[in-house]
Amino acid sequence: MTVTAFSEKTAAVQRVYDRYDAMVRRLTFTRTASLSERELNAEIAPVLAAEARLLDARAFEQWQAMLSDEMQFWVPVHPDDHPAKDQALIYDDRRRLSERVTHFFDPQAWAVVAPDPLTIRQIGAVEAWDAGTEIVATAPIELLHVRRGAPVKLVGREILSLERNGAGFLITSKTLILPELALSTPHLGWII
Amino acid sequence: MTVTAFSEKTAAVQRVYDRYDAMVRRLTFTRTASLSERELNAEIAPVLAAEARLLDARAFEQWQAMLSDEMQFWVPVHPDDHPAKDQALIYDDRRRLSERVTHFFDPQAWAVVAPDPLTIRQIGAVEAWDAGTEIVATAPIELLHVRRGAPVKLVGREILSLERNGAGFLITSKTLILPELALSTPHLGWII
């Protein structure tokens, strides 16, 4: 799934490709990975659960404390997409993620405030694997969004990579697969 | 979040406030609690799973055996509500809970029998914490209700408190957060 560009690459552009390829690699790995490791599952499940729970509580400060500086967040339109080839719904670096948080508290961000959205991120069974340089985890997820108009419910799967950080973990990336994006959804300005 | 009433309180009314405040405290705690404890998670998850499963099986006798005499069940309209200030969809003590069960078997309870509802309570990742005097646990949940008319699906989160009881646990309270209540739902006479 590695994209090869047509000319010699600079180190800078190679960094971009490397990051993208790593995202795709994690996704691909979790699709067909064999059984997850029960000890690691038990260790990682609280991280994924807390991440979802803090987002729903709009406890964004605490949530950001869970993120690595290298954090990337990808919401492809289709699970077969590659960030170097396809536009995505979201492809964020750490900076833009913090912009999202700022945005959620801007009283003029008409689409995501007044009333503030009520959300539930329903995380299902968590699976995790030690991939050597990082831990890769995945869980199915349903997102509920209640604000104005009809509630939005999206079923999908999230894939996270994590690194150990003292006794805990930092999230280094998150990919959110939402098959309904292949059809049509309301705007998803509230997703993070 | 403690409500202070405007006059000196009797011990009896203070008991009411205390119970209410405790419910809100559990809810507030789980919103921003840090990582849950994996050992406790593993111990408590079967309790939440069984509770949901027994309700879906209409095995209400077994289900009631899981409840403490002090059991309280709260379904606020909005997650920011307080039982001392806001009407709720449900605020039950143990007595009214058993009335619900009786009611479900009353052949004249037109809205909840003939046919009996088929329900699924889909519990997601369970998190639990030892809060000293009690254990507090939470999980996202989706409820499905199938009977007459369109199926009802509600996504939410439940918060339980438990106390150890010999080798097992008794449920001392349950709060069900259903964001869709902030908009509109069909009647929820089947919820318990």
Place this chain on the structure above:
Amino acid sequence: MTVTAFSEKTAAVQRVYDRYDAMVRRLTFTRTASLSERELNAEIAPVLAAEARLLDARAFEQWQAMLSDEMQFWVPVHPDDHPAKDQALIYDDRRRLSERVTHFFDPQAWAVVAPDPLTIRQIGAVEAWDAGTEIVATAPIELLHVRRGAPVKLVGREILSLERNGAGFLITSKTLILPELALSTPHLGWII
């Protein structure tokens, strides 16, 4: 729940009844089983999670490697049904399961290809019990199907039986309870 036929039975027909009764027994057992075993839960949850994940990834070869030769797959119309008395949506043996896989790759299987369905099987909290001759496990599940037209979302519960196979497990049966079948659904040719 054992069906008794009206005449003396041959060994061959008794085998059929036995298989059916066993399926119903597992379902009945999980409805009211007491608390599941946390060690076994931890061991089995990765199996159910992987089974769902591999199906969603259309990694059917890997998925079939998880199945016992005696594998049976039952999707009753109503949770009270018995395979010896009621038509089902699906009652498959191992052979028909592999036919389903073949079928999914037939370019003329108009209803399930072009585009291939995008699916998510959201497994919730897994519970497992050692039933002596086999392990019985259950989890709530939500299925999402995205292809042509409106997305299909079904909430239900799956019940699996497993046998140990070296260090791992083989799935010997799966029952999928989907209450919405009692009303009406689109065709479910994509379910497996």
Place this chain on the structure above:
Amino acid sequence: MTTLLSKAPDDPTRPDAVIARGPDMTDRMNHLVRDELLHRSVYTDQELFDLEMQRVFGGTWVFLAHESEIPEAGDYVRRQMGKRQILIVRTEHGEIKGLINRCTHRGTTLVPGEAGCAKRFVCPYHGWAFDLDGRIANLPVPDSYDKLYERPFDLGQVAIGERAGFIFGTLAADPIPVDDWLGAAGPWLDLHVARYPKGKMKVQRRKVVQEFAGNWKMSWDNAADGIHATFAHASYNTLGKSADTDTVLARNPAATPMVSKTLGHGHCVVDQRPGIPDGPWSTMRPLPTRDDLEESLREKGHEAKEMFDLMTGDMINLSIFPNLIFVGNQIMVPEPVAPDRTKVNFYLSMAPEAEEEVDLMRLRVDEDFLSFGTPDDFEMFERVQEGLRVDEEEWIDISRGAGAGDVVDEDGLVTGTVASEAPMRAYLAEWKRLMSKPIPTKVRRARLEDSRFMQIIKKRQMKKEKTS
């Protein structure tokens, strides 16, 4: 105050009024349904759909249930007749009634579930009670009505007709007898039942219900469409081949001896037997439990083809317009929901007097086609509905077979090849006939004289009036 029964006989508010609703549609029908052409709006128009619910599903006989579903007194099943819920009930005297599931007080449905057994029907709203034959049995606080005994509060009913255990109903004021309406289809219906040991067919309690985003007539176009099997069901046939089986659908459509026949009033049949010299069971692929059940039958000494053939359908696809289609062991009942939405009810028929292996096998047989065949049919129906959204492609050519293989007999009934669209033209002709004119309908109801309760009330009130 004028009570209902004192009204003029032609007062349209009388509960026994004969009324023909809706406009004359003859001109529009002549425009939409032609010899060789059919207009797309027949599948898409809301107004036509609403009229269908009255005229096609109400103005003519409609299949409702099979008598084996209500064997005992008090047994009932709830069925849909267009948008109306009908209770098919067996009374204490063994009669079959078609009660409108609608309390005569304010309209509450009396029965909330699909089936059951009752002594009487009691409305939950204000406690009115009705006997199994629809007569009002009691209503609390009767004194709150002036001249209650002149108010015909007995339940509304539909006319009921039967043939070979199949129960049909209609609201037509003056329907032709069911046997006349079935016409040439009647003997085929008898034949369908005749193969069951002791002539006993039983409809199994659990139905499968699936819906598609298309017009209900899609399933009708499909029912006698012999040629689609080769193409739409190509993947089903592939599965068959991979198991060394020639499924019944895998024939060469240009060479098969199978024929389709129209039977009048929109009914038709596709007789697949000529194409299956080895009989129905020879066309079946391996199935779950098949080996065991065949072994068991053979062990019991059964070798005759007939016993094995009984495990699957009779290979005669009989279709009784507008809502009774026989396929395999299943009875398919299309249920219109909206112009572009249809539910299909799949009932399973059983052979209770055969060896138990037969029914055990029948339980599994049709799950096969439901898994690998029906989805492709539904996919077609939905894709046709999508295609018909093009306003500018107004017409559909339905001439196939006409002047090209169809043979018309003296009664106007047509025999054609599997490619012929004669069955489609035939049901559309019946559809057009029903849709063209307002059909006089009447709600059946017990007469005042029949109601013991009302007689008691009358006496009581008379007495009271005398004393006061």
Place this chain on the structure above:
Amino acid sequence: MTTLLSKAPDDPTRPDAVIARGPDMTDRMNHLVRDELLHRSVYTDQELFDLEMQRVFGGTWVFLAHESEIPEAGDYVRRQMGKRQILIVRTEHGEIKGLINRCTHRGTTLVPGEAGCAKRFVCPYHGWAFDLDGRIANLPVPDSYDKLYERPFDLGQVAIGERAGFIFGTLAADPIPVDDWLGAAGPWLDLHVARYPKGKMKVQRRKVVQEFAGNWKMSWDNAADGIHATFAHASYNTLGKSADTDTVLARNPAATPMVSKTLGHGHCVVDQRPGIPDGPWSTMRPLPTRDDLEESLREKGHEAKEMFDLMTGDMINLSIFPNLIFVGNQIMVPEPVAPDRTKVNFYLSMAPEAEEEVDLMRLRVDEDFLSFGTPDDFEMFERVQEGLRVDEEEWIDISRGAGAGDVVDEDGLVTGTVASEAPMRAYLAEWKRLMSKPIPTKVRRARLEDSRFMQIIKKRQMKKEKTS
């Protein structure tokens, strides 16, 4: 270029035009609503529903809010009046305004949430600002309009009327005074509030909203339907009995001294007090916190029945047509969504000047009926709606009580037993009156002369014109 205000007074595009919309429906109404009979389409027809949204929810007074919900200047709640969103606002001068939540530029709703407190309303789309009384306060780049000052961009408003703190609104061009419209219902409304200590009732901020798949008038048929309590709420009464309580609903409908009264303009009341000699609180089952709160009150020395009775409703079911229904401690506001869909808003009223135990108890009391009573009502409503799908059962008999217990007074108001359908006939008469004729309506709006902003603009533009 003709600006709006220079238009002829009868130009229908004038923003202050008086317009009576829609057809004359007198004949159809006379057909549908009769003395004793009601046509099913009154509950099912989309066209009638659309007309209801104009004539019933717009052409007459409609309940919008209670003044306790907007105690301070700038406080507002957003309410539904048919399909229109109305902001009930308290201005800086303490006045109450009913602003149409629709920016006069392109139509954006000004306020996205249910309630709040604002200094002014600023439209998010292009930044137009409006004062609390609806006058336009500012619009960016005003020079982009020719003769801006002649364009009446002030917010549209509805007429507002008040009684006992209850706020009503209408678009009728020339409505009768609220007190006249309430008529005999007015004193009952006063009575409802009078029992609150210091006459202070407070509507609590959090409402419960539930919907049912039926017509909004179902809740209206139900509101004064005394007899349904015994049957539809049988399970609620069973729960009561199992706790040795005679719930108010558990009476014998043939023997209860309770009565229903029609009050004119479709309003009515069911006075349950005669049937409850021991007062409201005696009818209540054990409730969560009840023991503690009663103990606390007694500990504080309260023994009087009145204090305890205050914890539940006054047992007077008052209903103000078309959308204000008092049940228990709750104010029920039905909100029509579609012919077969209705939302019901349950507001809770509190007694802020009573001992705190009273309100603590009130918070829990109505959760009881919402759990065990309301679902059965909704179940009935939905099942009636299902029953009304039968085209051929056109008529519903609504004669109950007439000539059989109903007593008509000199004003035509009717007192009946709990079984009487007089309240139903009464609201339908009002409904028929409203629906029969186009009702002249008018959007209220501040006048140009009142707008400081427009005056400034005008001066500026005049000056500019002079200098140029």
Place this chain on the structure above:
Amino acid sequence: MTTLLSKAPDDPTRPDAVIARGPDMTDRMNHLVRDELLHRSVYTDQELFDLEMQRVFGGTWVFLAHESEIPEAGDYVRRQMGKRQILIVRTEHGEIKGLINRCTHRGTTLVPGEAGCAKRFVCPYHGWAFDLDGRIANLPVPDSYDKLYERPFDLGQVAIGERAGFIFGTLAADPIPVDDWLGAAGPWLDLHVARYPKGKMKVQRRKVVQEFAGNWKMSWDNAADGIHATFAHASYNTLGKSADTDTVLARNPAATPMVSKTLGHGHCVVDQRPGIPDGPWSTMRPLPTRDDLEESLREKGHEAKEMFDLMTGDMINLSIFPNLIFVGNQIMVPEPVAPDRTKVNFYLSMAPEAEEEVDLMRLRVDEDFLSFGTPDDFEMFERVQEGLRVDEEEWIDISRGAGAGDVVDEDGLVTGTVASEAPMRAYLAEWKRLMSKPIPTKVRRARLEDSRFMQIIKKRQMKKEKTS
């Protein structure tokens, strides 16, 4: 039996008939769309919407695809034209065809997916096959048709026109040439493409689709609404400021030199370049990968502003009525679903002949506005639709700019400030023109003479007839 081609030339059932559907709406249009006023029902009425699907999305040129999406023979994409599915196909000869995705047998959609590459199109239902140019290539069991060769079973087609790689289609019987229809918008379209190295623009395969609960014309009102950027997108501008960037939207609307221009036939352009002296790239905030990609470009020796500017849009918001809107690097295609529901397709355009960094950056740029800008637009659209539910607020003032800044040139084209509503009035004038009269339409179809298959069938049948 009369086959289709033997019909009279004016027979409306001929497949090549020229038909003008629907009523004359001139009077109603004159009522609804006035110089300065627009009626709310233009956004809410189902009947108008249905007519729009015929006249606006069918009766005039509609954007369908870009030729870069189908580079090779057999490549196709499926697009929506109103309610019709159209396959834009490249034939073996490199021609571009617009085939109606509807089998001429019964109407099944031929292609179920969004895009692909095919040798021919085979219908799954009964196996009919069509060539890439729409001619029928084969149908199984052709002998089942009488005079098959006289039946025009070739696929229906729309007329196709092209400009600068953009493919438009129409069903109008006699459309004006695409270049004439584009008129003054044509050169702007050329300009849009000209900035791509070697003039090569490529539309990337993956589109984003989002929908809003509002009328499709909301996006049209918005497209050339320069002033909303300051207010509706206030939060986007705030994000820019927090990163020390003046986003293009953050200007003072009263002072910006940006202008909007109407271009005829409803088209228009907002040229934002005058307000951005430092060029497009200067308006962009920090973006994911931006640092790396800029570093890489500089390392490769690129310093010219043009190369960097190429990474984002050209700051010319060109809008081609009714469904082609250029914003940033995206092509926005609104797709009407219902009067109050619209899907918006966001296609991304790429610069395949530029350095790879350019496209890598383009992939990320528009995710920014989709995250922080589009939601606010959609929120406005939905809130306007909510506001328009008020029946009594009938009119929307759309005069802004007229007589107040707008400059009309000799061709009637208008240049206005960003606050001007001239573009809105201009597209509504075109909308009114299209909606007023029935538009003669025609389904294009290969002629019998062109079909090799039909010729063979004809010869075969002739021979058969001779021998028999």
